[in-house]
Every structure is written in structure tokens, then in C-alpha cells.
Amino acid sequence: MFGFKFRLEGLYFATFRKPTTTSLIMSYSIPPYTTIRGMIANALGMMRDELSIQDWITIGIKPITFSNRSRELTKMLKLKGTGETHQRVFPSAPMFKEFLVSPTYEIYIAGEDDKINQIYNALIYPARPLYIGASDDLVNIEPSKPIEIKKNSAREISGVIEGIHEKCFIEKIPYKFNKKGNNFSLEYKTVSIPKDVIITLKEEVGCWQFDGENIWLA
Numbered sequence: 001m002f003g004f005k006f007r008l009e010g011l012y013f014a015t016f017r018k019p020t021t022t023s024l025i026m027s028y029s030i031p032p033y034t035t036i037r038g039m040i041a042n043a044l045g046m047m048r049d050e051l052s053i054q055d056w057i058t059i060g061i062k063p064i065t066f067s068n069r070s071r072e073l074t075k076m077l078k079l080k081g082t083g084e085t086h087q088r089v090f091p092s093a094p095m096f097k098e099f100l101v102s103p104t105y106e107i108y109i110a111g112e113d114d115k116i117n118q119i120y121n122a123l124i125y126p127a128r129p130l131y132i133g134a135s136d137d138l139v140n141i142e143p144s145k146p147i148e149i150k151k152n153s154a155r156e157i158s159g160v161i162e163g164i165h166e167k168c169f170i171e172k173i174p175y176k177f178n179k180k181g182n183n184f185s186l187e188y189k190t191v192s193i194p195k196d197v198i199i200t201l202k203e204e205v206g207c208w209q210f211d212g213e214n215i216w217l218a
Helices: 035-044 113-124
Strands: 001-008 057-063 071-075 079-081 086-088 096-101 104-111 139-143 151-157 170-179 183-194 198-210 213-215
Touching: 001 096, 001 113, 001 213, 035 057, 035 113, 035 170, 057 096, 057 113, 113 183, 183 198
Parallel strands: 151 213
Antiparallel strands: 001 104, 001 139, 057 104, 071 096, 079 086, 151 198, 170 183, 198 213
């Protein structure tokens, strides 16, 4: 198995919208797995509804700025008009939105050698501008070179892990899309996000080693 990690840094703001929020748009603390795959697919120049990349890779997520994370709640000003003149309106659509300020993560991906190299090259020379969350939430990406990774078992895990564990924040985040005919459904995973960088578990779990770090991949 081969893999590499890349630093993912939101240049200004980012929102990973929780689909159940309406009058107040709230954000997940970390980019969902679906969002990360979508960004990689965008770098590869894939079509929007192309789901094959879900079978290419597994993903690990480690928040860098989570312990001192900054959030802002913004009132959205909605205007209608021709562009030359505007009329202020107050529709029933969401009017407040939560933003993560300059969020930073380390993302770990693993897969077959040819797919990993293809993704690595695409992140360096993307087919389209890269963003995370909304299309105007541009990102800076710093990938490390692909390496061979080894399977391991450990009690100390760097970053996010599935399930409910102590001293963590718990979120149910989008994991993958399932397609049946012309219909799509969304699959979720409940994950623990460490308050510090490392989660210490009661028992060893299966993981993968990236340059000495134990990473749980999904």
C-alpha cells in the first residue's frame, strides 16, 4: 500500500455545511470525506457526479488548528436587482452562516501505487482551481512525496478515528455517496475528533503508519 499526506489550509474562511441546518447554516469542524474526495476529483478534472474515486483511496484527517479553532457567525446580506440598482430583501432562506477562520488540516490518503501517484501529480498541477467547501473558499496545498506505508496496531492515534472516545469532540459527518439508478444517498460515519493531536485509546486498533504517525483511514 502506498500513500502520502498533504497540508490543507483554508486561505481565509471555509464552511462545511451541515445539511440539516436551515435558518442558521452551521459548519462541521472538519472537512467531510465526501468534500475531500470532491476536491481531489476536481484536481483530476473529473465530472461532478463521478464517484469512482471513492474506490481508489482511503482517507485520514488530522486537524491542526482545532484546539484553538476560531469561528465567526456572519449575517448574510441578500440583495435583488439588475446589478446597477439593488433592493434589500429578507427572504425565508438562511440569513446567518458559520465560518471557520483559516482552518488547517493534514490529510492522509492511501491506495494503489498508480492511483496515489496520479492524485499526487494532480494536486501539484490541478486541472481546475482548488477549493474546499464553497467554490470561493480557496485553499493552499502542500503535498509530501508518496511513500510505502505499513499496517500497524496502536493505542495512540494521530487525528480522527471512527466511534466515540474520551476527550474528543464527536461528529457525524458525510462519508460517501451511494448511487441507485439516478438517485443518490449519503452515508455517514460517527467520528471522534481529538481535543489534542493524539487520541489515546483503551485498546489497540488497526491503523497505518505514515512516517511514524499512526493514522486511522476510512
